[in-house]
Every structure is written in structure tokens, then in C-alpha cells.
Amino acid sequence: MMTDIQRAGPARLAVLGAGVMGVGIATLAQGHGVPVVLVDIREEALERAVGTIPRQLRLARLHGKLPREAAPAGLRTTTSLADVADATAVVEAVTELPDAKAKVLAEVSALIAPGTPVVSNTSAIPIDELAGHAARPQDVVGAHFMNPPYLIRTVEVIRGPRTSDAALDAVLSLLAALDRESVVVGDGPGFVINRILQRVINEAARVVEEGVASPESVDALFKGCLGHSTGPLATGDLIGLDNVVDSLRVLRDRTGDAGYEPCDLLLAKVRAGDFGRKTGRGFYAYDSLHS
Incomplete structure (x- = not known):
């Protein structure tokens, strides 16, 4: 074409x-x-x-x-x-x-x-x-x-x-x-960014899953206390939660570290088709789809 x-x-x-x-x-x-x-x-x-x-x-x-x-x-x-x-x-x-x-x-x-x-x-x-x-x-x-x-x-x-x-x-x-x-x-599972970031997103989702905090509270703490421009859950929505789960599985399988096992809340959102910005809903709802 x-x-x-x-x-x-x-x-x-x-x-x-x-x-x-x-x-x-x-x-x-x-x-x-x-x-x-x-x-x-x-x-x-x-x-x-x-x-x-x-x-x-x-x-x-x-x-x-x-x-x-x-x-x-x-x-x-x-x-x-x-x-x-x-x-x-x-x-x-x-x-x-x-x-x-x-x-x-x-x-x-x-x-x-x-x-x-x-x-x-x-x-x-x-x-x-x-x-x-x-x-x-x-x-x-x-x-x-x-x-x-x-x-x-x-x-x-x-x-x-x-x-x-x-x-x-x-x-x-x-x-x-x-x-x-x-x-x-250098080479290795997740390299630098995702070896650290995907674990953070997974743990942030687990905190929400356990009822400790809302997505808004988690992200507000990362932005207000740590100076991040975007919190981990909004970042997950931007990456695509389907891609987050795929990356976590790669890391789990290649490191043997159970901390990379995708938490139940992430898996549920992916099953529901709530991938984040590209589908209009993830941890947050979006007025328009992200291209």
C-alpha cells in the first residue's frame, strides 16, 4: 500500500x-x-x-x-x-x-x-x-x-x-x-530503565490492589515527594498495561525473580482491555485515545 x-x-x-x-x-x-x-x-x-x-x-x-x-x-x-x-x-x-x-x-x-x-x-x-x-x-x-x-x-x-x-x-x-x-x-533483561521501572509499576499496582492507596495518591506521592513528572501508574498507562505485563513476564522468566510476577490487578486490567491511554482507560480514564 x-x-x-x-x-x-x-x-x-x-x-x-x-x-x-x-x-x-x-x-x-x-x-x-x-x-x-x-x-x-x-x-x-x-x-x-x-x-x-x-x-x-x-x-x-x-x-x-x-x-x-x-x-x-x-x-x-x-x-x-x-x-x-x-x-x-x-x-x-x-x-x-x-x-x-x-x-x-x-x-x-x-x-x-x-x-x-x-x-x-x-x-x-x-x-x-x-x-x-x-x-x-x-x-x-x-x-x-x-x-x-x-x-x-x-x-x-x-x-x-x-x-x-x-x-x-x-x-x-x-x-x-x-x-x-x-x-x-550493557545487555541484560530490562537493561536499566525497565529493570527498575517495571518493578516499580508492578509494586505501585499491588499497593492499589491491596487497598493501601488510590492510583491518584500513589502518583501524587511520586510527583510531590520524589520530583517525578509522572507517577508510576500514569506512566504504566502511557506505556500500555499490556506491554507492562509482557515486559514483566520477560523479566520474571529471564531473572527468576518472583517480584516481576505481574500482580492480579494488572492482569485483570489487561484481560478487560483497559490498556491505558491507547484504549481510553487504564488506571485512569482518558477523554480521547492516545495514538
Whole structure:
């Protein structure tokens, strides 16, 4: 499927997955004049992305987070992974399920040229585990963007044990071109951010589950006492509670730490389809759906 905002020319960046993060990363690239091929198996997700990206661009520019003077870049949407073969970098942003990520990394790495960096936006799965499914493990790097990536500048970059210097340098150069600030860390379940954050969200939800405090009280304490701009439960709603549960399970399975077992309240909300901002309800209700 070609969109009416596609421009001729080879893609520079391929983004795999048109969910919240994939669309946000595509918005970031578009805002800096980088052409994008956005891939998803769902036509409806791609159609939504075509409408969402211009709105996100306007929001980011209104807040001064993206340059107003950047020339419009080409956006192509497709359901065929073969259309990314000429990409100069690939960002994987599919759902946080190990089997799904393994499958797409194996397929895309067999299509692209050797030396093309393959970036995983995984929240918690170790990069070396994912690299083991790629045709060339040395080309795989982690780049954990925060949500929304077009507003938050800092990116947690993960170097796996087999990541090459060339791949890491290429990814750091790409992030610099996107005006992102990179912080490079080592590999391991959850890396830094989610090894800590997901545990905090889980415990905050458990406090609510036990009747100790309301979601509003938990978040007010984190903001008022600790200086956080957003409390843990509002952050969980922003991430997506389905993604929180998936990440907690990854951490539980790979660390053996029972503290990462998703609490009953989180599981109940996910079963009910209350994922947070993207569905209009999580720990809080939202007037409009978050793209």
C-alpha cells in the first residue's frame, strides 16, 4: 500500500511495526527529514498511522521538540517485508513477545545488505538473545526509545556481547541525526530503565490492589515527594498495561525473580482491555485515545 504522502526515492529507515512506538519513531524520523518505510501485517494499523503521523508532527513542532524547517520526507507504508531490502537502517518495534521479535528479525536480516544496522526497540528482552535469531548477530543493537519518542530526547542504547563497533557507531550516528541523546549501557533483561521501572509499576499496582492507596495518591506521592513528572501508574498507562505485563513476564522468566510476577490487578486490567491511554482507560480514564 502506498500513501498519498509517499515521495520517490529509496528508503533510508525501515520501521517494523505500526503500533504506538513504531508510529512514534516514524514521526521522529519524518520530523527530521528522514524517509521512512513503515511495515505492518495489518492494513488498518498502517491506515491509522498515515493519519496519526501528521498530527504527532504538529504536536511536536508546537512544543518545539521537532524542527519547523525540516523538509517533508517520504513515507511509504507496506505489508511486505521485502520492501525494506534497500533500507540503510532497520528499527524493529513489533509487539513485546520474544517469538514475534525473533521471527521478524530473522526474516528482515536475511533481506537487507550485510552491515545494515538492525535496531531493536525491545523493552526488556536481552539484545544478545534477539541477535541469535538474526543472520548477522554483529549488526544487532538495542535502542530503547521512551514514549513518545518524538518528545523525549534520551534513548537507552544497548550494546550486546556480539554487537560490532561499526553497528554501534552507525546507530549512534542515526540517533544524532534525529537529535537524540544516547546513553549506552550493557545487555541484560530490562537493561536499566525497565529493570527498575517495571518493578516499580508492578509494586505501585499491588499497593492499589491491596487497598493501601488510590492510583491518584500513589502518583501524587511520586510527583510531590520524589520530583517525578509522572507517577508510576500514569506512566504504566502511557506505556500500555499490556506491554507492562509482557515486559514483566520477560523479566520474571529471564531473572527468576518472583517480584516481576505481574500482580492480579494488572492482569485483570489487561484481560478487560483497559490498556491505558491507547484504549481510553487504564488506571485512569482518558477523554480521547492516545495514538
